[in-house]
Amino acid sequence: MTPTPAARRVPAMPRTELRPLTAADLAACAMLLADRHRRHRVAQPLLSARFEDAAATLAELTAAYGTPHASGAVAYRAGVPVGFVLGAPKPSPLWGPNIWVEAAGLAVTNPELMRDLYAAAAARWVDEGRTAHYVVVPAHDAELVRAWFRLGFGQQHAHAIRPATAMPAGLSVRRATRADIPALAQLDLELPRHQGQSPTFSAGPPGTLEEAVAEWTADIDNPAYATFVAEADGQVIGSAVGCALEKSSAHLSLARPERAGFLGFAAVFPHARGVGAGRALGTAVIDWAASAGFDSVVTDWRVTNLLSSRAWPALGFTETFLRLHRLIRY
């Protein structure tokens, strides 16, 4: 039997409608974000279960939307929300004339749609003179990451997590004391020194030794931080600092699991690198986190830092979010 022309007609795909994100869209976006997080937790179960609930993601989105100069775009298909992007500038000059899309700032039902959403939102961002763009994307979603790469973004940073379980350590590592302040202050300068060089070229200010000594003198007894030093032949060769993840300003909302410790800092003097001090220090922080009752330990690194980007995955940290970056009109 020959089908009638009407029966042969393929139903038209509903058009995607893109518009600026408003407060009225937040509840729908919160549901998309909770769905995204549920998929993310299948790959990365150490992330917080709390954000599988749209009430929790709505609170995050409401806070993000309330950030000064926040703006974004939302997509609907046949009246159903299918994606959004929401960004806001950070005040620090470190990031340039910037817009940041944080961990709670995006969700899509189809990764390709992310490119339309970015196009819709970025027009305003660039009109406002905000030409340095940063986005924190779930690391497990290769298609979504690829969509951002095809928007001209490159990978700058990685957030990662591992369970807080003990590991054997080879080198001598102990808690730092006030007598270690001169070495701790020198080690503080090693991170910006290393990251200022090729291929990271970080814009982070190096600070001075005097400032570092003053900070350690004020803070060495602060019980919120667990500071360790590694020793070889009686000399301090490296340091690492652990604390609760809440102390970090870099892991926010959906990227902040409950009861997570944080490997916040580590450095080994250049002459002592590559022989296991970093591993021993990282292990000391992980052991401390386990004994302090944390379920996981979070850290992050510049992916262009050839040392930390190899050392932390070797310690069992797996990526949770990737920070991507694009610079427009240089």
Ligand SMILES: CC(C)(COP(=O)(O)OP(=O)(O)OC[C@H]1O[C@@H](n2cnc3c(N)ncnc32)[C@H](O)[C@@H]1OP(=O)(O)O)[C@@H](O)C(=O)NCCC(=O)NCCS
């Ligand atoms: C990152 C840092 C603390 C690591 O300390 P380290 O003493 O050099 O590291 P280790 O010798 O313990 O090596 C750690 C792991 O990295 C791995 N690694 C080191 N170099 C590597 C290389 N070229 N390729 C692959 N893996 C490498 C090692 O295999 C080791 O894992 P393993 O014990 O399973 O073999 C140190 O290099 C440093 O001070 N860097 C500058 C400051 C900095 O980047 N701090 C971290 C900020 S996020």
